[in-house]
Amino acid sequence: MTTTRLNRRHVLQALGAAGVGAVAGCLGGDAEGNGAESDTSADEEGLPAAKAVDVDRIARDPTDIPAPVDWDEPREHDITIRTERVTAEIEPGVTFEYMTFEGQVPGPMIRVRRGDRVNLTFEVPEDMNKVGHNMDFHAVYGPGGGADATTIGPGDDPTQISFTADYAGVFIYHCAIPNMDMHISSGMFGSILVEPEDGLPEVDTEYYLGQHEIYTDGEVGEEGHHSFDFDAMLAEQPTYVVFNGQAYGFTKDGGQPMQAETGETARVYFANGGPNLLSSLHPIGNVWSRYYRDGDLLTDPEKNIETAPVAPGTTTAAEMEFPVPGPVKIVDHALTRAGRRGALGVVNVDGEPTRDLYDEDP
Incomplete structure (x- = not known):
């Protein structure tokens, strides 16, 4: 590693300890990276045209989850995480430049057992x-x-750390460089699941969702290329509030609703990247039959929870059953976000009813 790079790394480390936005342009950066003299408003002609996209979908597949732990002795895991800057659609016709871990939002889920060693x-x-x-x-x-x-x-040069996963639970990870709020809002967060030594109860399906706010210089649905808006972030007034980086990406119109069958049990791992807003997690037409508040996998789960707060910087886990067919909508129950800004996903439940719970007239 050259002297220049070593010095820059030390500068970044020192600034990171000082918190968000300690010094703009600490790497000789630009408006995109560090907010120096950023242009936070569209010009009089409106937004620039939408840009060519680097990926078809920014949204990570919610079933892209490592298999449950099936070992009973500590293991070592060699994991590589690479940052990627990609242009993608928040919704059709609306492009944005995301900063990501491994090219999608949220970053990949890491799944280990308590006591395992992670070589990152x-x-x-x-x-x-x-x-x-x-x-x-x-x-x-x-x-x-x-x-x-x-x-x-x-x-x-790539950097390496090793750590022991000493705390059972499900936790968030995120970029914590100066202007970390901008980096998280642009997509840089994910979850690590540390299963207890005895594992987790078996379920039929697992989903991985990450909520975050996107602050742009455009309006909701305004076609064109949206740039990051620092002023909107400082005012905590997001343009979009989305699951997995995409507005309504897990709906019929979004092209990829989640799927389940009647009689199944599903567990949702839900990370609120924020960076600012609390989420009010609710399944419309269902309840969280077992709710692991704040990702606590050691305490007995709470039962039959309708809506639960998930603070920014927190991953939680929640389970539900599907006794009858039909859509179950997962939302942030701050309903303007669900109805107007993108924070809604659908689980399509197919099959015959397993219990006589619900009827409707034809």
């Missing part, structure tokens, strides 16, 4: 526009949750 390699490629990144794991006991040691700039 973290990479930031040169095309990240002079913007440094790192990873703060809420599951990690250590400086910055690993953020100090993983702080690197674009093109720096």
Whole structure:
């Protein structure tokens, strides 16, 4: 590693400890990366045209989850996480430049057993526009949750940390560089699931959802390319509030509703990246039959919860059954977000009723 890169990494580490937005342009950056003299409003002619997209869908498949733990002795896991900057659609005709872990939102779920050792390699490629990144794991006991040691700039040699997953539960991870709120809003968060030694109750289906706010210089549904708006973020007035980076991506119109069968049980791992807004997690037409508040997998779950708060920076787990067919809608029950800004997903439940619970006249 060259002296220049080493010094830049040390600068990033020092600034990270000072919190959000400690110094704009700490890497000689630009409006995209560090908010220096950012243009936060569309010009008089309206938004620029939508850009070509790098990925068909920014939304990570909610079933893209590692298999449940099936080992009973501590293991080591070699995991590599790479940052990617991608242009994608928030909704049709609306493009945005996301910053991600591994190209989609949320970042990949990491799944281990309590006592396992994780050997993490973290990479930031040169095309990240002079913007440094790192990873703060809420599951990690250590400086910055690993953020100090993983702080690197674009093109720096990959950095490595090892940690023992000592806390059973489901936890968030996120970028914690200066302007971390902007980086998280742009997609840089995910979850790590640390199963208890005895594992988790078996379920038929698992889903992985991540909510976050996107602050742009356009209006909801305004076609064109939306740029990040720091003023809107400071006012905590998002343009979109979405699941997995995409407005209504898990609906019929969004092209990929979730699927289940009657008689099945599903578990939802739900990460609220924020960076600012509390989520009011609710399944319309169902309840959370077992709710692991704040990702606590050691305490007996709460029962039959209708709506539960999920603070920004928290991952929770919740289960539900599907005794009758029909759509179950998962929403943020701050309903303007669900009805107007994108925070709604659908589980299509097919099959015959398993119990005589619900009828409607034809």
